[in-house]
Amino acid sequence: MTELSDFLETVNRNVDETLDEIVPRAEISPRHLHEAIRWSLFAGGKRIRPAIVFAVGQTFGAAFADLSTTAAAIEMIHTYSLIHDDLPSMDDDDLRRGKATCHKQFGEATAILAGDVLQTLAYKAIADDENLSTEIRIKLISIITAAAGTPNGMVAGQQLDLDAEGRTLRIGEIEQIHRGKTGAIISASALAGSIIGGASEEESASIGKYASKLGLLFQITDDLLDVTQATETLGKTAGKDVSLEKATYPGHFGIEQTRVMANNIRDEACHELSSIKKDTALVHMLADLIVSRTR
């Protein structure tokens, strides 16, 4: 997987550089806010959503530079959601990506504001991205806000997850939570790449189906890691789902059957790519990466 490692390294470097340009420097007032934003943005995130934007975008021939801002913006939205998700009134987590969570380090009020403003800066970055036509920028903001919002997006999924704590869920309910919390932004990342790459409607539809499976796959492997990995490998508190009585796949199906499901969903995701007449090797490899990840 050298090709994939090279790709991921390039993505990581580019995302870091782009985020560093978009976000005010830590020396600029209000420093506490900008330090908090940077603390969470540069905490060793896996940059999986940007990797999806780049992989899909490049599959359809988009230039790397035309994908950078959107990839970084989606990472900012993801990071805002993590900061707020970790707050005491939400999941109350002390550790994220192996470091203190934002509110542990900077206090709760600043963590709330850091999350708030990361969302703002993400949409501003796309609106100001002069590499792209205004039509494309508007399309991107429209699909990303739908994926980040409600009733079918990330915040809706967070709310359903909160509502479900301590209650035994049907598998359909678990899937609905995952589609919102994780799947929507994963799908939007893939769609954003296809829009910037100028994919046809049919191609975007196939990418949408692939991405939707990829999102599910991501959540299932996340659940698996939570029960099978130690806190130090994971970089966040392991076993958290069980202690919060969260709805999870391993909790519902057991670990072994969940592993079988993950492999099947990977195959289904890749099958959706078969109708696309481009070199989809990179996009295939992303699915492999997610199914085999260890953190």
Place this chain on the structure above:
Amino acid sequence: MTELSDFLETVNRNVDETLDEIVPRAEISPRHLHEAIRWSLFAGGKRIRPAIVFAVGQTFGAAFADLSTTAAAIEMIHTYSLIHDDLPSMDDDDLRRGKATCHKQFGEATAILAGDVLQTLAYKAIADDENLSTEIRIKLISIITAAAGTPNGMVAGQQLDLDAEGRTLRIGEIEQIHRGKTGAIISASALAGSIIGGASEEESASIGKYASKLGLLFQITDDLLDVTQATETLGKTAGKDVSLEKATYPGHFGIEQTRVMANNIRDEACHELSSIKKDTALVHMLADLIVSRTR
């Protein structure tokens, strides 16, 4: 002021209708989230920011329908900031617009999510507003995100305000906080109206200066009301600034001198309009309204 009352009534009705269309119905899942959003959006807000969008937009000949979505979106951003500002880790307020604050009514986690998603829905509404060209939509999102964000926007002002609690501030610091917390979105409301109305660069520059004074005026009168009005008139907890040792104009200059300042700033704001060769009566009246408001 019959003309002004009619105008404000029309604005209020239109904002309520537009918000009702933009925001998912309370019956749609996740209900708790949508109820919380609607609780705060329809809590009898004064709709001053939408009134500014409409007044300035109409001054430059924009159709009412072309201003509706942007006006509602700015009100959503304002409401998100109030919900988060009231949280226990921020101002810890129980009462807002005469009703329980969002977190008091729906719990802290849902209040955080309600604020988050109001911001998302606001940008989505503008991105999807087919009354406007994609160029104008992108311009609007760019100026509104700048005003809502950091380093010169609303969240930056909130952070500076937090940083300043319990410390005596120089007047320049107080002004910087106000420019961020309140002034930036007030200015953006006026600029948004001028952009949709197709104002020239010179006209937009004059409107920008007017709006910047208007924002300052709004904050000064807000501070005055906090010390002079009872909680029941205000609909939010009075005397809060003093108990939190917030930086305010009356705290710095005393009540009488602050009243004189407010009148002077009103005059300065209106003076900025003199170069605009349109009927600016409505925009003048807005400044009068703010200087004489009682809640």
